[in-house]
Amino acid sequence: MKFENLLVELGGFGRHQAMVILLLVIPRLTIPFHFLLNNFIAAVPSHHCDISALEAEGGLENLTREQRLTVSIPPQEDGELSSCQIFSEPQFHLLSDFSNATHLPAVPCQSGWVFDNSSFISTLATEWDLVCDQRGMTKVTATIFFVGVMVGAAVFGTLSDRYGRKRMLLFSYLLSIFFAVASAFSVNFAMFAATRFFSGVAISGISIISIVLCVEWVDIDHRTLAAVMISLDWTAGAMLLSGIAYLVNDWRYLTITVTSQLVLATLTWWWLPESARWLIANGRLDEAHYYLTRCARANNREQVMMDIKPHVLSTVIVSEDRGNRKYSYLDLVRTPKLRRMTMLTGCAWFAVAFTYYGIGLNITGFGVNIYLTQLIYGATELPAKIGIYFSLNKIGRQYSQVGSLLVTGVCLAVNVFVPFRMNLVRMTVAVMGKGFSEAAFTSIYLYTTELYPTVIRQNGLGFNSFVARVGVSLAPLVSLLEGVWEPLPNALFSAVALLAGLLALLLPETRNVRLPETIEDVEQTRKRSISTSEHWKDSESNPIN
DSSP: OOHHHHHHHTTSSSHHHHHHHHHHHHHHTHHHHHHSTHHHHTOOOOEEEOOHHHHHTSSOTTSOHHHHHHHHSOBOTTSSBOSSEEOSSOOGGGGTOOTTGGGSOOEEOSSOEEEOOSSOSBOHHHHHTOOGGGTHHHHHHHHHHHHHHHHHHHHHHHHHHHHOHHHHHHHHHHHHHHHHHHHHTOSSHHHHHHHHHHHHHHHHHHHHHHHHHHHTTSOGGGHHHHHHHHHHHHHHHHHHHHHHHHHOOBHHHHHHHTTTHHHHHHHHGGGOOOOHHHHHHTTOHHHHHHHHHHHHHHTTOHHHHHTOOGGGGGGTSOOTTTTTOOOOGGGGSSSHHHHHHHHHHHHHHHHHHHHHHHHHTOOSTTSSOHHHHHHHHHHHHHHHHHHHHHHHHHTOHHHHHHHHHHHHHHHHHHHHHSOTTOHHHHHHHHHHHHHHHHHHHHHHHHHHHHHSOGGGHHHHHHHHHHHHHHHHHHHHHHGGGGGTOTTHHHHHHHHHHHHHHHHGGGSOOOTTBOOOOSHHHHHOSSOOBOOHHHHHHHHHHSOOO
16 A cells, blocks of 8 residues: 555545644745745835935025925936935025026935835834945845745755654744844844844745645645645735735834744644654654554544554555665756756746746835735735646646746736836736746645655755745846846746746646655656545555555
């Protein structure tokens, strides 16, 4: 009997599996909160030079506030006051003749800036004057965080395969709490950058471990449902973030608020089961038997495990190096089929993350309120997840992945040609692209988890998440290319999505296919497909007891 058959006899998808998903949703809400947090903590409110130095020189006492600004700050070509320049001395003639104001000599701000705090009480920009020449640093903060996520994917991928899913998940919780709180109490930008980097490392562990732990407890027929259900936490988190950020508009308090649910997650961690697949593959049969018995009890299938002894579980996963060999990332490229698959999934992950965050981190470029844009983006993901659920089940993983990437690329390409003044059209197309990019993200997590064998599944997901975070880290910086040519960022995002969509055609289909347990399973040429009727046939011909 295969492990998949055993899961079917234990209920496949019962109360035990529902409990696992529910317990994992609590910490996973932290992921969208922190991944999209930069939209709010690094927002740059409207600002202008501080004119207090000119006011101190005298001559402005009898002027209104608006008049003081008129004679102190040069206008831009669109008529708005400059954010980064000030006159070296008051230009009183502008009160009567404003025609030549743009040609008057001006200097950079000398005494700092005055910020509009109607939307944000405090952000990184207002805290450390990250404006004008330093404006690019607000984009760098996102890159710093995602570089941490990238490193965390590599670290936790291998640690989870070596030391277990559950243990490393708790480690991720505790590290995330510590560094998030530390970042909120940062006294300078350097300290914030360092703690934000390590926050990314820790939260990456939650992201990749939780999805694997969920899928490894579910049978073939319910894997799609489980993966889509657990991914709904991202949609909920993205929508909740807009409301939380609106109510908590100080960046320090906001950072702590969006991390607070990890305290609850740490308390509920005790009820989470370890992956029985991983335990069996690593020769820890007594522990596997314990967790499988818990599953049977919760699903009212206690009789199944009463007839099975721990040592017999060794037959459900065949591995020559059970518990003796330590796998690493090098195993992803040692054998030909696995090496090819690793390269293709890496390309797909890079493109999915690069385009998703290219859209998701640009919520101020459509002339719509930042909180409303975030809410719309989050709400768009719900129909996308429902659609991808049916697509994954009906047409399979491969074509779902290809289709979602290609349509995302087309939407981004359309916005290259839509004028920037057509805010509504650009917003509509961007929302469509955001929906399909989220569908691609939901699909790639399930698809990758099904492609890699149990013994290196977390390594596989860790590697691909690492590659994805390279894309995420580059996404905020690509937006700086608007200075070269405004549509250039969208053109790059579109090209990457289209190319990766075509490459995904080379990946194998995994719908209705057993999860591979060993590297040998991947390298074998025969298909591991199994139907519902085969569950019973396999069970009868290869009894476990």
